[in-house]
Amino acid sequence: MARVVVDVMLKPEILDPQGQAVANALPRLGVTDVTSVRIGRRIELEFSGDADLDRVREIADKLLANPVIEDFTIHAGERVEA
């Protein structure tokens, strides 16, 4: 089995209110040196055989991310013991 990880993040120019809410909460923990928080989504895909990265890119582009507002990165190469 092969595992591919797709990270989906809001584009830098899109406001991330969830990240902002977390950033605004940090001072309550005494943390004052964090200037920005962005929150994304990690998606793990496990394939029964080898992973075709072109297909993963298509899956990410069509379904996992909305390219209008989000960027994605693909991390491959993790082998999973069945």
Place this chain on the structure above:
Amino acid sequence: MSMRIGVVTFPGSLDDGDAARAVRLAGAEAVRLWHADPDLHGVDAVVLPGGFSYGDYLRCGAIARFSAAMESIIDAAKGGLPVLGICNGFQILCEAHLLPGALTRNQHLHFRNRDQWLKVESTSTAWTGTFTDGQEILIPVKNGEGCYVADQRTLDELEATGRVVARYIRGNPNGSQRDIAAITNERGNVVGIMPHPEHAVEALTGPSLDGLGLFASVLAHLAGKTTAVPA
């Protein structure tokens, strides 16, 4: 024969019953469509109702966009079928690329549920023809992810081509760019609106009857189209 307007039910739809009722109050026959059924049963127009299709997993509307019913609706919409997406329906239309842009988490992170004034800015769509330009209407808004965003070029193009259908006035409930509440495609047959016209169709349950205008508009549009078809 009365017009037949389809209302799709997705897993998690919750305003499909209200939408069907609004269709009937406007004088048309409401045809219930099921998300897994690709057959549109010969309807003259389609409403995608509000709710939380497929639990809004991944992103609002992202999974619904690939349902069997939507595959048929995307084809039919490209052929001119009038389609109205309300709230989650609007999100589905954006995910399906029938409308540009995207709907994101409300800027203040709170769910907003209130009566909202809108200004109708385009009456040249299939769903707004019976309004007057600049008409102010009052219909409820209720959403958590209703903040409309698009890149500046898309926003400028929407404005330049008269495709901003309605704007929030007297307050913006979700932070939508340029106060956009509703947009249309180039052809004017597909409209997405974040507030809920189907909840403003009766004095007993809504703040006004302004929502009926959208359903009356599509019936007028269809009647016009029918007479325009050569015998």
